[in-house]
Amino acid sequence: MIVHETQIRVRYAETDKMGYVYYGNYATYFEVARVEMLRSQGVSYASMEDSGVMMPVLETSHKFFKPGLYDDLLTIKTYIEEKPGVRVFFDYEVFNEKGDKLSIGKTTLVFVNKETGKPCNPPEVFKKAVCSKFDE
Amino acid sequence: MIVHETQIRVRYAETDKMGYVYYGNYATYFEVARVEMLRSQGVSYASMEDSGVMMPVLETSHKFFKPGLYDDLLTIKTYIEEKPGVRVFFDYEVFNEKGDKLSIGKTTLVFVNKETGKPCNPPEVFKKAVCSKFDE
Amino acid sequence: MIVHETQIRVRYAETDKMGYVYYGNYATYFEVARVEMLRSQGVSYASMEDSGVMMPVLETSHKFFKPGLYDDLLTIKTYIEEKPGVRVFFDYEVFNEKGDKLSIGKTTLVFVNKETGKPCNPPEVFKKAVCSKFDE
């Protein structure tokens, strides 16, 4: 299992008239969290995409327990629990500074060859940095 | 069951560097779709909120089959299949102009009294316009 | 001069904790307004981009007089007052349903050849549909 923590400060733009983080913005927080997790493992998502492999989202789900508020410094805990193949499963937990769990979420991403548009295996850099952790 | 169709034109702002609608933006499309469904039943969500009841999202899930593209005129089909109580369950299907099903989604919303912050029953206007349809 | 009106319903996602339309979202409203103006003249911005010419924004300015509110049905009046060359100048006025002028704005866009990345003349379809109006 790989675990990583990222901090994100809630922007005014991300709140809505309820005074809460708009629910759709958690998708962006999860994006930041998984990209930072990969960076912490030595994988740059940007470089991976430049070299021809992209990772669109196939599926996502979120549950909301408490609202995120403006200027909250959120902690996103990100988990990969299963060895990635063509698909990668990420899990997320979002906490505020008081330690309240605000929400949880999941996303399933798939490796896609940019030229063919077809699903493909993870590139070597990803296999070495991430998949290999699950063989230990 | 209540069914409603809404059309949404994809904005440039909503695309990402893959050239697809960014996955988080479907949350906004679903918001528009459910608000327009309520409006078609004679319920203004804005007025409901002004009169003291808001409907935050408790839970959401989305599956993506094909990407939405810039300038696509999407059709969102929205369903309420179960008589709403304190919670309302919406289901969504997203189609492009060719009729391809791009994605499906679900959201669970809860009625909350703005003053107490506690879950509450649907307001009268909602009961008459929406819940009563399920008694027929 | 070319003038066009577009209507845009304010989404919950576009409000902020002040209860106002977040100021950055007017950029998106202006995008929608100019694309719909072009469509009304027979020019599809999407097709233009597919055929190799894109129009990034060089400059933008906005003034805000009154806030846009959730569920407001805004009217955006869009103007091209000067014959477009390599650059196109759009002016915008935003009104709510009561006729209050909420804000005004300007954007300067430039035609860019996608392959070379260099500024270029407007494509033929744009010249015929838009520029020619200024020769009458």
Add this chain to the structure above:
Amino acid sequence: MIVHETQIRVRYAETDKMGYVYYGNYATYFEVARVEMLRSQGVSYASMEDSGVMMPVLETSHKFFKPGLYDDLLTIKTYIEEKPGVRVFFDYEVFNEKGDKLSIGKTTLVFVNKETGKPCNPPEVFKKAVCSKFDE
């Protein structure tokens, strides 16, 4: 004069199908930049708003020289050059990691009493932390 630097990593959600940061997102970057500048001076915008004074944007303008790209670590240099009164004028410069100046911008904000909705003087905390710097 007060000067401050903030770093912002470009998110995938903030790019568009040109592969650039969507122009409207600079408004959000400027928001983050000015809030972090205030925080660096000991002023929490969130607390200020909680205590009854908000700062809506009256006016904004941006010029774009080069595109911001996905995963760029941008540096936003923020300036207050004039002693703030009822209004505060912020200037911004955006640089990428290579040191290219991508864009510049300005925003004018106004202090507004949340209860009366009327413009007001800066609160004491702001006067001491920010305005007083211009008396030296």
